[in-house]
Amino acid sequence: MVSRIGREIEISPVELASQIAKKVEIDLASGNPDPNVMPLREIKEAYQEVIEEYGSKALTYPGAGGQEALVKEIENSYLPLLDLPKNGKVVITSGAQHAIELLSKYFLEDDTIAVENPTFIETFTPLKLRSNVVLPISVDSKGINVEELEAMLKIVKIKLLYVIPNCHNPAGVTLCEERRKRLVELAEKYDFYILEDDPYKPIAGETPKPIKYFDKSGRVIYVSSFSKIIAPGLRTGFILANEEIAEKISLLEQMDFSTSTINQYVVLKLLKKGVVKDRMRYLYSHYSNKMKVLIDSLEDEGFKDFNKPSCGFFLLLDLKKDSWKVFYEAVKRGLSFVPAKPFFLRGGETMARLSISVSSEEKIRKGVKILKEAWNSV
Amino acid sequence: MVSRIGREIEISPVELASQIAKKVEIDLASGNPDPNVMPLREIKEAYQEVIEEYGSKALTYPGAGGQEALVKEIENSYLPLLDLPKNGKVVITSGAQHAIELLSKYFLEDDTIAVENPTFIETFTPLKLRSNVVLPISVDSKGINVEELEAMLKIVKIKLLYVIPNCHNPAGVTLCEERRKRLVELAEKYDFYILEDDPYKPIAGETPKPIKYFDKSGRVIYVSSFSKIIAPGLRTGFILANEEIAEKISLLEQMDFSTSTINQYVVLKLLKKGVVKDRMRYLYSHYSNKMKVLIDSLEDEGFKDFNKPSCGFFLLLDLKKDSWKVFYEAVKRGLSFVPAKPFFLRGGETMARLSISVSSEEKIRKGVKILKEAWNSV
Numbered sequence: 142m143v144s145r146i147g148r149e150i151e152i153s154p155v156e157l158a159s160q161i162a163k164k165v166e167i168d169l170a171s172g173n174p175d176p177n178v179m180p181l182r183e184i185k186e187a188y189q190e191v192i193e194e195y196g197s198k199a200l201t202y203p204g205a206g207g208q209e210a211l212v213k214e215i216e217n218s219y220l221p222l223l224d225l226p227k228n229g230k231v232v233i234t235s236g237a238q239h240a241i242e243l244l245s246k247y248f249l250e251d252d253t254i255a256v257e258n259p260t261f262i263e264t265f266t267p268l269k270l271r272s273n274v275v276l277p278i279s280v281d282s283k284g285i286n287v288e289e290l291e292a293m294l295k296i297v298k299i300k301l302l303y304v305i306p307n308c309h310n311p312a313g314v315t316l317c318e319e320r321r322k323r324l325v326e327l328a329e330k331y332d333f334y335i336l337e338d339d340p341y342k343p344i345a346g347e348t349p350k351p352i353k354y355f356d357k358s359g360r361v362i363y364v365s366s367f368s369k370i371i372a373p374g375l376r377t378g379f380i381l382a383n384e385e386i387a388e389k390i391s392l393l394e395q396m397d398f399s400t401s402t403i404n405q406y407v408v409l410k411l412l413k414k415g416v417v418k419d420r421m422r423y424l425y426s427h428y429s430n431k432m433k434v435l436i437d438s439l440e441d442e443g444f445k446d447f448n449k450p451s452c453g454f455f456l457l458l459d460l461k462k463d464s465w466k467v468f469y470e471a472v473k474r475g476l477s478f479v480p481a482k483p484f485f486l487r488g489g490e491t492m493a494r495l496s497i498s499v500s501s502e503e504k505i506r507k508g509v510k511i512l513k514e515a516w517n518s519v
Numbered sequence: 520m521v522s523r524i525g526r527e528i529e530i531s532p533v534e535l536a537s538q539i540a541k542k543v544e545i546d547l548a549s550g551n552p553d554p555n556v557m558p559l560r561e562i563k564e565a566y567q568e569v570i571e572e573y574g575s576k577a578l579t580y581p582g583a584g585g586q587e588a589l590v591k592e593i594e595n596s597y598l599p600l601l602d603l604p605k606n607g608k609v610v611i612t613s614g615a616q617h618a619i620e621l622l623s624k625y626f627l628e629d630d631t632i633a634v635e636n637p638t639f640i641e642t643f644t645p646l647k648l649r650s651n652v653v654l655p656i657s658v659d660s661k662g663i664n665v666e667e668l669e670a671m672l673k674i675v676k677i678k679l680l681y682v683i684p685n686c687h688n689p690a691g692v693t694l695c696e697e698r699r700k701r702l703v704e705l706a707e708k709y710d711f712y713i714l715e716d717d718p719y720k721p722i723a724g725e726t727p728k729p730i731k732y733f734d735k736s737g738r739v740i741y742v743s744s745f746s747k748i749i750a751p752g753l754r755t756g757f758i759l760a761n762e763e764i765a766e767k768i769s770l771l772e773q774m775d776f777s778t779s780t781i782n783q784y785v786v787l788k789l790l791k792k793g794v795v796k797d798r799m800r801y802l803y804s805h806y807s808n809k810m811k812v813l814i815d816s817l818e819d820e821g822f823k824d825f826n827k828p829s830c831g832f833f834l835l836l837d838l839k840k841d842s843w844k845v846f847y848e849a850v851k852r853g854l855s856f857v858p859a860k861p862f863f864l865r866g867g868e869t870m871a872r873l874s875i876s877v878s879s880e881e882k883i884r885k886g887v888k889i890l891k892e893a894w895n896s897v
Contacts, residue, residue, distance in 0.1 A: 144628035150770045176575035188566040197554035200752035235777035242775040250522035374578035374780035397620040399613035399777035402752035
């Protein structure tokens with residue numbers, strides 16, 4: 142009676158866990174940026190200035206592809222901050238999720254794709270619902286296992302690979318540079334596209350160069366977001382892709398026309414004023430301090446089975462016990478996290494995603510103690 | 520190499536005509552709301568108040584389905600202003616275009632649908648690109664020809680009917696109440712859905728009751744927008760549908776997550792303050808005065824072949840000559856309008872869509888004179 146997408150769409154487990162998280166004292170579940178460091182004053186000023194400066198122009202329909210002034214500012218001044226050469230064209234979107242939805246809509250129709258195992262469910266969904274076959278490739282301490290991918294490619298043709306190279310959600314790992322170059326080589330050899338989803342780069346400090354950096358043939362589509370560096374509520378992000386793909390994605394934006402004009406001007410204003418650039422260093426420091434507290438606390442409590450993230454919000458811990466059982470005991474004691482099995486295409490029953498983004502250092506320490514108690518009781 | 524949608528998406532002719540329109544003196548092409556009456560001060564205040572009142576809550580991720588406070592305000596206080604009973608659930612979207620994209624994504628996969636001939640290209644596109652067969656049904660001075668539709672339904676099964684009942688874009692007509700009731704009866708008899716796209720209702724003054732008003736079995740999905748009544752740049756609209764469909768559309772919103780949180784709070788603020796209600800009467804008066812000038816000017820110049828719109832921005836004029844030829848002569852003389860053939864599935868070569876939305880009364884008068892000169896020269 143309805144489409145395949147209509148039949149197969151379901152509530153996101155991350156959404157479910159968030160609803161539970163709201164009811165307990167310590168939140169190591171939420172992947173939202175820290176509300177305590179949101180630049181409210183700067184955003185409020187920006188709205189005022191934008192309306193005074195641009196008037197009705199800031200409140201008319203968005204052009205498909207985004208406001209030209211923001212495109213130019215990103216291409217000329219922001220890409221360099223992300224270590225990206227201007228190899229291609231920028232298209233403004235309503236965030237990284239919207240970008241992945243557009244790219245899925247463009248590329249996929251009953252295709253075969255490869256993704257990391259685990260991957261981020263929310264962005265994976267638009268890709269999954271338009272594919273027939275999804276190949277899960279393992280993730281280790283250096284990111285996606287490229288040898289495993291290569292072995293797959295020898296026997297299966299894929300349309301695209303979806304990868305989160307920095308501060309992976311949920312695994313916390315960062316893809317090493319050697320593997321990034323190798324992915325581009327494989328894409329050229331085996332003729333597929335790479336969707337590089339990189340929302341954490343602005344808060345990640347030093348990372349290897351983007352996969353896009355090594356892209357010579359226009360096969361890499363880079364996806365970014367202003368959600369972590371400014372605020373998610375603005376719903377603004379962008380794609381960097383070759384001219385042909387960028388042109389088509391712009392046309393596809395006519396179908397939903399969802400990107401708020403005024404919010405684009407607010408992002409432009411914050412870029413021009415250097416607010417975004419200043420926050421990059423500040424937020425890296427803010428979040429990595431909290432991550433250090435999480436890592437130290439886990440080690441103090443005797444937890445060992447995790448890769449140490451060098452950036453971002455997330456750490457993936459192998460509890461060696463059923464993570465839903467530990468979760469229920471934790472919630473009773475006032476702690477929430479995300480049992481990570483839904484992020485996995487295979488396995489993951491004992492995995493837990495811990496997030497440092499919204500909690501204070503004190504709550505992180507306390508939360509890990511509760512986690513140990515809950516773990517002991519199972 | 521890419522999906523059907525990726526292959527078939529093309530630039531909107533409305534977009535093209537708008538680009539030309541920017542270069543001439545008199546713009547009877549643009550369907551944008553009048554920038555001169557945009558509530559800039561109220562919007563600027565609203566952003567300030569929203570950030571002060573809600574803080575980071577207004578800038579976090581949107582919930583799928585929309586901010587609960589806005590949903591409630593619309594259900595309890597705004598639906599009555601649109602003559603809508605609360606028969607179903609409200610889901611916030613990123614405007615009417617986004618709503619139609621979501622509904623297309625949900626309902627359609629190689630289906631058969633029926634639409635008005637002409638219809639609005641931009642909202643038609645997501646429906647078209649997911650359908651195999653599109654049945655065009657004529658539009659006359661009272662709206663969609665229901666007898667013609669009924670004759671079709673006897674021999675073809677459709678999934679849904681897409682209809683713009685008030686101040687039709689591009690035809691300018693308003694569907695009479697008798698036919699609205701009949702559509703609901705047909706939907707029940709022949710088992711199809713009705714997408715009621717109603718963005719002009721807030722500025723339309725007195726109209727017949729919405730089709731949704733007569734809906735007993737949950738087959739009518741009502742789509743609305745705040746673009747005309749407040750401003751398009753906020754990208755906020757909503758769907759009113761039965762619980763089951765509303766629930767599924769909310770889930771689908773997880774795929775693009777595009778609806779700006781802060782903009783939803785701004786709309787909420789403007790609703791609560793009565794700004795939206797006040798503007799309904801004011802804008803109806805503003806636009807209908809201009810429409811009267813257009814109608815009078817056309818009659819003065821001897822143009823006869825058009826239905827007189829009772830509301831909205833658009834008037835569809837049969838030039839009885841190739842409208843692109845007249846268009847080129849008009850542009851040379853400083854006037855733009857939209858040659859309406861692209862809105863038609865059949866015919867329309869001599870049709871012109873004239874819009875009063877952005878031009879002053881003086882420019883409308885002058886524009887019609889130029890139109891006559893251009894027409895004479897072809």
